Amino acid sequence: GAVVSQHPSWVICKSGTSVKIECRSLDFQATTMFWYRQFPKQSLMLMATSNEGSKATYEQGVEKDKFLINHASLTLSTLTVTSAHPEDSSFYICSARPDRGRTEAFFGQGTRLTVV
């Protein structure tokens, strides 16, 4: 149990285009999902917390108009990188926390985004 599926695993896009990444909790409901990015040889950096049915909460320094997060259902959250630039190339990772008062979270396999 507790599987989080992230799609796509990797994507290459041209500068100026937008890319959507999906994060699904397959066998549990998640009111809360988290989005991270990770640069090579660095730790994960939390970008935003996504709550089902409400606006995401972004961490300081993360542009909410550039990284659009939608959490439309209890099993799906999406991250859209708008007007992508080469500096947005990174490893994006989502995680989902099961409801019912649990504190642990489960992570997707990550999406490698390359902007050319």
Add this chain to the structure above:
Amino acid sequence: DAKTTQPNSMESNEEEPVHLPCNHSTISGTDYIHWYRQLPSQGPEYVIHGLTSNVNNRMASLAIAEDRKSSTLILHRATLRDAAVYYCIPVARGDKIIFGKGTRLHILP
């Protein structure tokens, strides 16, 4: 957020036990101690978590100091597949999960 201190890296021989330490002296009384690990080019994987008592699961054991200012993740018999970065993270109920630098564990065949 509670600050954690972990060794940058550790080495262990295959098939031997590994003890990964973590100091979290500023932990709140209601923070759970979580451990995650990240294998190369993958998302993190939940390992174990606890509050006060020691915990065991199929992956590892978690030993929590009586004053809760430190904890140790124990891998009972390391394999090459356990080579990863291990993160110790205090987490309050309902709060976000913030990653530190973790410990890079090398397993020697």
